[in-house]
Amino acid sequence: MNQQELIERIKTELGDKIVEISSPAERRVFLTVTGENLVDTVKKLRDSFDFYHLSTITGMDTLSSFEILYHLANKLCCLTVRVSIDRNNPEIMTICDVIPGAILYEREIQDLLGIVVKNIPDPRPLVLPDDWEKGNYPLRKDWNYQAPEEKIPGENK
Amino acid sequence: MAVIKALVYLLIYPGILFLFVYSTFCEWFDRKLYARLQNRIGPAYTGRNGILQPVADFLKLLFKEDIVPEKADRIIFSSLPVIGLAVVVTVGLYLPLWNVDVSIPSFNSFQGDVIVVLYLLSLPTLIFFLAGWHSTNFFSTLGGVRVLTMLFGYEVPLFLAILSPAIVADSWRLAEISYFYQKFPFLLLFQVTGFFVSVIALQAKLERTPFDIPDAETEIVGGTFTEYSGKKLAFFRLMTDIEMVVGSGLIATVFMAGFSGGIVLGLFKFVLKTLLVIAILSLIRAACSRIRVDQMVVFSWKYLTPLAVLQLLISIVVKGIIQ
Amino acid sequence: MKKITIPIGPQHPALKEPISLRMTIEGEVVKDADVRLGYNHRGLEKLAENKTYIQNIYLMERICGICSHSHTTCYVQAVEKLCGLEVPRRGLYIRMLVCELERIHSHLLWLGVAAHEAGFDSLFMYTWRDREVVMDLLEIISGNRVHYAINTIGGVRRDVNENQKEKILEGIKFLKMRTEYYTNLGTTEPTFVVRITKVGMLPKEKAIALCAVGPTLRASGVASDIRKDDPYAAYSEIPFELCTANTCDVLGRVVVRVKELVESYKIVEYIINNLPQGDIKVRAPRKVQPAEVVSRYEAPRGENIHYVKSNGTDKPERLKVRAPTLANYPATIEMLKNCFVADIPLIFAAIDPCVCCAERFVELKDIRKGTSKVLSMADIRRKYKYNEIKKDFVWPL
Numbered sequence: 001m002n003q004q005e006l007i008e009r010i011k012t013e014l015g016d017k018i019v020e021i022s023s024p025a026e027r028r029v030f031l032t033v034t035g036e037n038l039v040d041t042v043k044k045l046r047d048s049f050d051f052y053h054l055s056t057i058t059g060m061d062t063l064s065s066f067e068i069l070y071h072l073a074n075k076l077c078c079l080t081v082r083v084s085i086d087r088n089n090p091e092i093m094t095i096c097d098v099i100p101g102a103i104l105y106e107r108e109i110q111d112l113l114g115i116v117v118k119n120i121p122d123p124r125p126l127v128l129p130d131d132w133e134k135g136n137y138p139l140r141k142d143w144n145y146q147a148p149e150e151k152i153p154g155e156n157k
Numbered sequence: 158m159a160v161i162k163a164l165v166y167l168l169i170y171p172g173i174l175f176l177f178v179y180s181t182f183c184e185w186f187d188r189k190l191y192a193r194l195q196n197r198i199g200p201a202y203t204g205r206n207g208i209l210q211p212v213a214d215f216l217k218l219l220f221k222e223d224i225v226p227e228k229a230d231r232i233i234f235s236s237l238p239v240i241g242l243a244v245v246v247t248v249g250l251y252l253p254l255w256n257v258d259v260s261i262p263s264f265n266s267f268q269g270d271v272i273v274v275l276y277l278l279s280l281p282t283l284i285f286f287l288a289g290w291h292s293t294n295f296f297s298t299l300g301g302v303r304v305l306t307m308l309f310g311y312e313v314p315l316f317l318a319i320l321s322p323a324i325v326a327d328s329w330r331l332a333e334i335s336y337f338y339q340k341f342p343f344l345l346l347f348q349v350t351g352f353f354v355s356v357i358a359l360q361a362k363l364e365r366t367p368f369d370i371p372d373a374e375t376e377i378v379g380g381t382f383t384e385y386s387g388k389k390l391a392f393f394r395l396m397t398d399i400e401m402v403v404g405s406g407l408i409a410t411v412f413m414a415g416f417s418g419g420i421v422l423g424l425f426k427f428v429l430k431t432l433l434v435i436a437i438l439s440l441i442r443a444a445c446s447r448i449r450v451d452q453m454v455v456f457s458w459k460y461l462t463p464l465a466v467l468q469l470l471i472s473i474v475v476k477g478i479i480q
Numbered sequence: 481m482k483k484i485t486i487p488i489g490p491q492h493p494a495l496k497e498p499i500s501l502r503m504t505i506e507g508e509v510v511k512d513a514d515v516r517l518g519y520n521h522r523g524l525e526k527l528a529e530n531k532t533y534i535q536n537i538y539l540m541e542r543i544c545g546i547c548s549h550s551h552t553t554c555y556v557q558a559v560e561k562l563c564g565l566e567v568p569r570r571g572l573y574i575r576m577l578v579c580e581l582e583r584i585h586s587h588l589l590w591l592g593v594a595a596h597e598a599g600f601d602s603l604f605m606y607t608w609r610d611r612e613v614v615m616d617l618l619e620i621i622s623g624n625r626v627h628y629a630i631n632t633i634g635g636v637r638r639d640v641n642e643n644q645k646e647k648i649l650e651g652i653k654f655l656k657m658r659t660e661y662y663t664n665l666g667t668t669e670p671t672f673v674v675r676i677t678k679v680g681m682l683p684k685e686k687a688i689a690l691c692a693v694g695p696t697l698r699a700s701g702v703a704s705d706i707r708k709d710d711p712y713a714a715y716s717e718i719p720f721e722l723c724t725a726n727t728c729d730v731l732g733r734v735v736v737r738v739k740e741l742v743e744s745y746k747i748v749e750y751i752i753n754n755l756p757q758g759d760i761k762v763r764a765p766r767k768v769q770p771a772e773v774v775s776r777y778e779a780p781r782g783e784n785i786h787y788v789k790s791n792g793t794d795k796p797e798r799l800k801v802r803a804p805t806l807a808n809y810p811a812t813i814e815m816l817k818n819c820f821v822a823d824i825p826l827i828f829a830a831i832d833p834c835v836c837c838a839e840r841f842v843e844l845k846d847i848r849k850g851t852s853k854v855l856s857m858a859d860i861r862r863k864y865k866y867n868e869i870k871k872d873f874v875w876p877l
Contacts, residue, residue: 447599
């Protein structure tokens, strides 16, 4: 099936879970859903449409909210699922039960943007060092460039 | 007079000085051949054609900082390289290099010195294990365990293969074995299987590819030698080089009819025959990749030991025929 | 033997770049593995938000040395889609030429590294000698052996003339001969094959579930290649085959990469023989309309994906890069369970790790640590006596 048919089928299968769907270019589809419907949407996409490959998860800080984009891919096109969440209370459900390979990407957005991913199997920070202070999320737009004081292990104070 | 002669034997020829100089030459030969087989140049700058490179490495290591790990037993840790060096140099004293006649072939040769040589050659393995154990570092311990595991593999074929020519020659004395084969060289043709088995087992004893499992740089950082540095590492490396020389000397004595003809001709033959064995060892080293320790043990018990036993049977049959 | 945890890395002779693997070992068998990242973070995604689109090309190039062209091409494709530019065909063909030459050089490098990890130094020396041929070809085209800087927004910067075309064809002919020799060597030398067979098993379902990419995925029998699924830059016009293998182990990955080498030679010859005439680039606007775009690329290591969002100025709003090695980490952890200690470097090398590709986030702290670590040790030696440091202190790794 070609891309237009794919979009029609997605619209019929997912129905009212979709907030918006668009196709700005060949082999690219952008789909917007709400946070509660995320896991069901991804599950449906994986089972009925063969979107079992997750390329990556992008976290973005538009100053009014956080946007999380899940880039899924199958043989036909690359579909991006967009979720908008509240900036003051950023929480999202994990999709690791549906796609186990998402674990590292979810740890990354947890680490760098401060988004809390619920039920994540492994909540450790991925890239920041162990003694990085909490609450300091580098990828947010309002991050200040002050590096925290460095502690050298073994040093006598 | 006898004292001076003994001192010359011990210190100059075929003692420490000769073994030191000759083993550095052999290491250069091995490295150059290995490099040429890989389309590289090898050592090229120190001395003419890089011949002083192993000496330069040895001297450089002597000047480096010498660190003993905190939890290690200082005395044993420091004395192991010296003991190892002493052991392999002692083996060199038993090779029949001064072959004027059978009664004065080497420094001290007596009935049964083949067994003593083989025993002394398995001591370095234990020393490596102790070195790994006393380094109190996980990687070294793993290396030491691997060294002992390999010992279970290659020791039996090596013993059987080296003892087969001794059975045909009807003597346990290295000088008499080589003298016997100098008289009847055609009997060596029956020992070819044993020759190849013992060359492969020697490669395993020297811990070179494909058997350099205990010293696998990409896996366990340095194996048994991880914590050694400075003078101690220099002695260990010298010990492995001399082990290569005396090991190939042993094979040359037993399988290639020794070094007859007096001092100068004997020395010339010694150099020629050991270089031939070392060339075969280098060829094996360049052509193979490293195998795992369990695969090595399986390989030696499945292929090497049966071949060694076959060689033993052939020797017994040949002995029965010539008597 | 009871269970011990040993660290492989961050400094280890088997690793070309720092990464920390903690293995729980029982005897010689690995029971569990854990990956800790972050040693190579450089703050590129945050930096990219403060630079113009053209400056970002230089930044993207320096993400990695071996796959530099893949990052620039992926980024430049994304920006061209944002601006609505159409690159002339000659430019696209030259871009593909450098892509394939980079793939050849990366696979030869990997063959050598895998052989070295297995202890087969002769193959290592031979493949790296032949890699020099490719590096020379790349130098003829672009002037550099790494970081070719041949992409710009709207096309490529340098053209290929007749002389260079002849040299490229000669080089490819020589490499074809050598690759046949390596295929024989890699698949029939018993000591090498016995080391890589049945090592690092990754069954097909697990490979798909853990979202592996590149040759790691293709060696498990999954036919997925971005050049076929999502063709970019005129790949739809070039005939070539997808290479897969069915053995799901390191031998399969060797086979896949060698097959890909052969396909790359065919592609390069096709490109050289059918290079269209015309311009090599078009002019690009400085400010970009607000839009967002996802761009994918088949790097030698797997799928490379860039997401660019613009906001009407000449700097991007968000630039997200996911390099292929990061996608292969969960699969690596799965492969490391129940293997021998001796196989750890081989399994890790089989995914072709390019650790500096996989880590790009803001880490002013690490950069400071990188320089001031040296200072700190010197400081410690100058200011504090060495034995004042507590003797039973446990290092936090």
